[in-house]
Amino acid sequence: MLEHFPFYLGVIVLIVLLIMLANKIKIAYPVLLVLAGLLICFIPGTPVLKIDPELIFIIFLPPLLYEAAWANSWKELWHWRRIISSFAFVVVFLTAISVAIVANTFIPGFSLALGFLLGGIVSPPDAVSAGAIIRFVKVPKRMSSILEGESLLNDASSLIIFRFALVAVATGQFVWHQAALSFLWMVIGGVGAGLLIGLLFLKAHKWLPTDVNMDTILTLVTPYVMYIAAEEVHASGVLAVVSGGLFLSYHRHRFLSSSSRLRGENVWQSFVFLLNGLVFMLIGLDLPEIMSGLKAEGTGIYEATGYGILITLVLIGGRMLAAYGALIITRIASNFITVADASPGMKAPLIMGWTGMRGVVSLAAALSIPVAINGDPFPQRNLILYITFIVILLTLIVQGLTLPTLIKKVGLPEFDDHLPEEETEKMIRHELTKVSLNYLQQHHKMALDNNFYLRHLEKIWETQQQAPEEELLTKEVKLVYLRILEQQRQLLLEKNKKEARIDEEIIRRFLHRIDLEEEKIASK
Known part of the structure; x- marks a missing residue:
């Protein structure tokens, strides 16, 4: 580890330079970082990077989710709750089913359980990528609010599907009533743990004689405590961080001084900037390990790439259908209930459907698949890893590079959601x-x-x-x-x-x- 320290230091400097370049040429920085990671791993003498999935789940995921929750508007989340919840839960579940059926049909050796496992891994779009892209183009406030809100919740729903599928693969059976009760506990327990710990930290900030530095450190510790506590009781750590983050964000002016808010904002911006940069670079740097595992499994690169392209097409097509399906359902529902906007037009669903880039959560979930199960090698593990990598790469490059042009060409209407x-x-x-x-x-x-x-x-x-x-x-x-x-x-x-x-x-x-x-x- 120590002998590779100059390499890791160089990677951090390169991340900063690449993000500067991305801002200069106005493209999403995750695209450049993934491609740079790919190029670096082919340079002779580059250290082979072995990513511990627990490192991504524990070190990277809680603060990234917490910062996203802190930056989100509860008012906007509640206003667009129907469309956000449908994309974050219903669409994710339907996407996992679609991937499971296609994988079971076209990929040799893929059972429905393995298909659901793959579906749970690749179903959640990545908010960081979409957010980095729409920075350079003007999009209606409603669209950015829906994308941000969806990203807060879809990680939790996809990881719940992933866990259940992992159990089904391990045991060879799936008990529906047990799964339903477990799902209910993961949701209620995760939200409850997040709110409880959020309340405890709120009281700690108010009652303890903290200063600006202590307040900032407590905000850095908070998401990790929420995540670990929820996982310890077998609830959703992701939902705990999201719910707790939203709760504390809503009450930020009750327990933090102006000095703590200003200092904490600066610290968090730098911290999240570094984490996002590292995680997308790691996606590219992880390719050699994935390819070596695929070769050991006896699967050809071209064949595996074809499977990856097939799953990517399913994901893109499924999200496009979901976007226009949501439009149709909204118009029908407007005849019976009050809907925020029953006629958003045909252009907005097109853009919503094209914002399906995958990223860090998909990679972390794929890497967390155990190497062995019941003493035998986990079936199709390396192929699942490679398909996940192809999905991330293709959605980032194809959708990520074309989304700004598509937004400009389509010309989204000015919705009357907010005052000028x-x-x-x-x-x-x-x-x-x-x-x-x-x-x-x-x-x-x-x-x-x-x-x-x-x-x-x-x-x-x-x-x-x-x-x-x-x-x-x-x-x-x-x-x-x-x-x-x-x-x-x-x-x-x-x-x-x-x-x-x-x-x-x-x-x-x-x-x-x-x-x-x-x-x-x-x-x-």
Whole structure:
């Protein structure tokens, strides 16, 4: 391990350079990282990388899921709950069934149980890839919200399918009522564990005498505790991290100071940036081990590649059918229940169907298949690994490289889900000014009459003029101003709850500015 340290250090530097290049040429960085990993592994003398699947599940998965949950909007998740839950659960299950039938029919030696195992592995699309792609093109807010929400939940549903299929392969039987009870416990137990531990960490942040550094470290520890605790009771660690992350994200202004939020945001951005880069590079670097196992199994490369292409076509076709099927079901359901948008058009489902790139969860699940089962080699293990690799590679390259062009060519309509950004910002600024003036004039009238700085703040909010730099803040005035900022924060949080058409990202930008203003005042 130590002798290869310069190599690993070089890989990290290369990841940074490749992501810079991807941003420059405006393509999704996961594509470049996977291709770079492929090229590096063919260089003579490159260390053979053996990836421990537990390393990916334990080290990589919890923080990546937690950060995604933290960045997601609960309001948007709830608003699009029907389409998100259908893609995250129903579509994943139907995809696994489709893969199982095709694999059982066309791949020699593949039982239905092995097909379900493969289906559980390759069914969840990767959110990081889709998110990296849509950064460079303008997509409606509803589409990015649905993709982000789907990605939070589909990993859990696919891994549950994977576990059940693994048991069926090991035992040669599948007891439906036991599976149903186990599935119910994994969902309820996972969500319950996440919420319980999230509540405990919330109380710890509030009650313990923590500082900024301690708060940041606690946020880094939280997802691992959630994941491990849920797995220990045989529940879904993924659902625990997602539910706990959403809970703490929703209550972030209750238990974290502005300093902790700002510092934690910077630390998490760098941490997740490194993890995402490493995991996509590892996908490419793992090819030699996969190919050597395939050769030992006696399966030809061309034959295995053909199987991989076949499964990829099933996945792409199945997601396209699901996207348009969701459109049809939505229109039918609108006759009986209130639906957010019964007619999203024919273009949006096309883009939704094409955002099916696979990534880290599929690789981790495939690698976690045991080498032996009941003393015998696990059937078709290396072929499953190779098919998974081909699926990841093809979906990243084919769909990943063509998605931006497709979005531009299709020309998605402007949906009326949210108010225009400029109108929203103007309205929020007006209401922040109003609540600040009202609070100042009603609660600190005497201080307003006696202090020049507060009078100047009043003029700033009334005339949008700058206060003189030479004016010093007294301790009392600082306290008043911090209380006013808290009033602004509460207004924003309430408006986010009550105004469904306001984009939460804009609210979060204003909340971030208030945190920065608090830091500036506190440092004076």
